[in-house]
Amino acid sequence: MTKFLPKGRFSLLTAFASWFLVASLLLRIAFMIWQHDEVSWNIIDLLRTLCTGVFFDLGTLSFILLPAALYFSVLPKRLIGSWFDKIITYFFTVLILFILVLTFFAEITFWDEFRTRFNFIAVDYLIYTHEVVANIKESYPLPILIGGVLMITMLILSVFYKMGVFRATFSNSPSIKKRLLAAGTFIIVAILFSVGITNNQAEWSANRYNSEISKAGIYSFFSAFRNNQMKYTEFYSSVDNGAAFALVRNKLASPNTQFTTDMQSIHRSITATDTVANKNVVFILVESLSAKFLGEFGNDEHISPFMDSIAQQSICFKNLYATGTRTVRGMEAVTLSIPPTPGQSIVKRPDNHNLYTVASVFKKREYDCNFFYGGDGYFDNMNSFFGGNGFTIYDRGRGSVLSDDIKTTRHNITDAEVTFENAWGICDEDIFNKMLGVADRQYQSGKPFFNFIMTTSNHRPYTYPSGKIDIPSGKSREGAVKYTDYALRQLFRKASRKPWFKNTVFVIIADHCASSAGKDEIDLANYHIPSFIINAGTVQKVETQCSQIDIFPTLFGLFGWHYDSDFYGKNVLENGFEERFFSGTYRKLALVKKNKAMILSDQKQQHFYKWDKNTNDLLPLPMDKGFLTETISFYQTADYLFTNRKLK
Template structure:
């Protein structure tokens, strides 16, 4: 019967199409297995479970992909089968669908190369910012060759269907009422079953993250992420009573220098320094794209690609054991502006109602600083302009226009073509954005205006292109070249800044937004959250290497304490230099929320799951650990309170 359905029926082409998709999807899955051969579990049971789970999700995917075609085949009257209209519609939409799927298979390969995961919320975000993404693809890959290859494969598949008479049978066989109802009923039942009872999370059966990711279907994962891009903490994660959570966090944040404003669900407090100062040092803050700690010689790298930053580590306040809160730029921005643990789902930078929050800018504004955000691309990307503009920053970017919106009353300054020497898909090179900041700082100094200038770099990002002749690695060849160019640009910035009259009174803060890669075989790849951070140009007596384990959210509270400032705070971060500082790091993905204390790691997952591990720093492995209730409740409290404060607009 099945053979007849494939070779001698109105549904012959549909059957060939479904079978082709299932075979190619499994071949892609096997390809990913071979790609990660040294990190996947090759246990025979795990191997077959990965492939069978993948087949299960592929069936769901092709059911939804084929649904429109199934309805067409079922409803088309027999007297019109084989007509010119029928042939044109079937040929065109079959070819178009195959082209899209082949292109998607190629896209999955490039996405895996970058993120070591099937499509997720990042792919959903990239769908919104088509200019940057398409430009990045054009500059990173031979697009004409890629499109040509997709067209060639599409033609080959259509030819194979033609040679097996799939088109002929589809256009010459009538469909009985029984066969129509059977096909439509099967599709309807499968669509209802997958749509109502199956979630993408069910593919995550293995403790080896790679096996779970390979088990997924990329298209199915994409639409699952599209539906679940924002996650309410209490609906998805284990929670405790708010009274208990806030009491626990207030205890963690309290110290002799802090006084809470009220006893409710708030962490707002006044920080009072024992030797308060009104000194106003300028601050240049540089958030460096994808600067993994592993790139620095200071942390064991032998390629000598960060000579300038390695030299800074010897003459600055250098954080040796600091961890990023997330895996994307917007997470880093969230951490360094709000000093808050990563909330589940989208970063606050991209959420609605994220304006007029209490940020680092608020502290500077209270002291009459001029606050500016510099970005070498169009700040529309990732909602950066709306976020920074809505929270008190003046914008400098490559977009067009002077006012962001009627709601956000801030100035948006365009970086002119005359100020640009090199530009790629993501924006102008690091030298150019630094030079723009220097120009603005000169004006601020001339106007006797203390400044806080926030720079987001872009050069250390695929396609890894930068001005030629600057370093000894050709542009566009490798991540290592992009890192070395960023290091070169930082050296140039300091050389130029040292000639400025405002340099002596200016502190430079350099930190990564996240690591270059964050994927590993375990639930959380801890090593790939380790990033460097520097505070440069404070009095020499302050220079030191801080070995305490800490987080991005601790950077500003530490610097404000070194300034001896009194200030209001809604920050979850603390002063790392406090002798009573309790070492810990908060990190996660958009679904995993993690508290790490020394080598103990607690992971909260959606579906109200949790797991406890010990982390072996030597081989970057996680070993299961017996659940500790107090550790679990502390982990819950950090994230539950952060989510509560933002959701209930208590960070305004």
């Protein structure tokens, strides 16, 4: 067998590359088996998936091994095999092997959660290490995981050793020609992948799973790291700006609307009887609450008995969709009432203070506006966004402070107020109890209040106080959903005894679904979320197709308020409301109107589909230029207004 083993100074690079390519191939095959009922097994698609994967694995290797190739190429002959050479080589071999084995494990857990290779979510998680590390510790048996990674690393090293890889590496001095060839090859390939190859080129298939599996996780991570903010006009198809605004203004027009500024704006005045007294509003954004979890939407596991009962006593939106796949997208949608902008959410972007938000409407009516979060609001830039847009902050801060330009107050939730806490924050009951205490003080002050609550319990590791429900803590998302449902019941039980309850409207809505990935470009069914407006004086089931961005314009319509608006959302209950919703990933942007969907891609491409809700399939249609222009206009103008500071 030894005659087949690598020879010479570069033996270690050859063995390392071979191991990496085999491990990556096996992981790719494992993902295909994992999604066996979703991927395309057509022989051409299968071969292209694997071959594209190998191509991107080679690019990844060029970056990983470039420092080693340069080291082996430039080290003088007299130092080859010295203690210096051996220490450097063994140390970095063990380190890189350990990191890569750990990365392969991380890819598996990431796929389990998001059904995608590393993307901008992984980049974000790298920033917020406290929450992520704590979540990993609480979700997985960390000693076993690290021990397993170490064992695999040692096993690979022992195989290299028995193959004679290290002996050959330390006992051979390459010629100048071989040194230049090795270093030059890695440099050329690395440059090629840096300037000529993009991660988007792995997305060759109409089946999203085949495209994702074609990618290399590490390469995808660094691609997302470089491109997590995207200028609309550089990446997406566009139309004349004046024409785009004219179309959007026409879509936003209604008998009670009057535009009050120049044509490249959507600022308008919404007129109404304005006879409704200022009611308090408690707004609850629930973590990862897919519609499919509720009995009201067909679930038969009986994990949402309270919300199912609320559906019969509220304005229940049966056909409402989230704009995105992350909490910050939900926050962006409900506070700014805007379609999703490409790249990062506005919540996480610079220059996002003093925007015209729903808090601006409440503030004009002298409401006390507050944001409640059970974790550290530093995560995902929440404190900066809400604090910079007029909210008082209540969070479980761990020393992080608001920047000097934020003119608001921040209150820390103390240990005495906490009965249960995990990686993401305090349990839903605790954050609800905190809000109730603040609401009591607000009522005594005589000011109406708008209290915005972000929950955390329905999130991995799915842990919550024991003895509350019949599903053990930490076992499943179903248990987390049932606990959240239980906590909501307790909130309403306690709130109903308060003197301010009769004059308070509660809004419950999800931030996004538990999982939004599927085989198509955008899995539209996995954007379907529940929403309820409770205590508003009317009960009805709303079957109208609508969006997260419509929830506050609908609430303001129920109140009969006259207000200024920079919102893309409209009152769903108003006559003439056009059914549609917006949804997207950080790179794909969709406009859906009933069963037709236009999806814009960041390579200035677009696809038009018929959406079969029964099968959740997207069936290609001939391009509809009018529909395309409308889709472009909405997203182009939304991006324009933010980037040109016209939402200030």
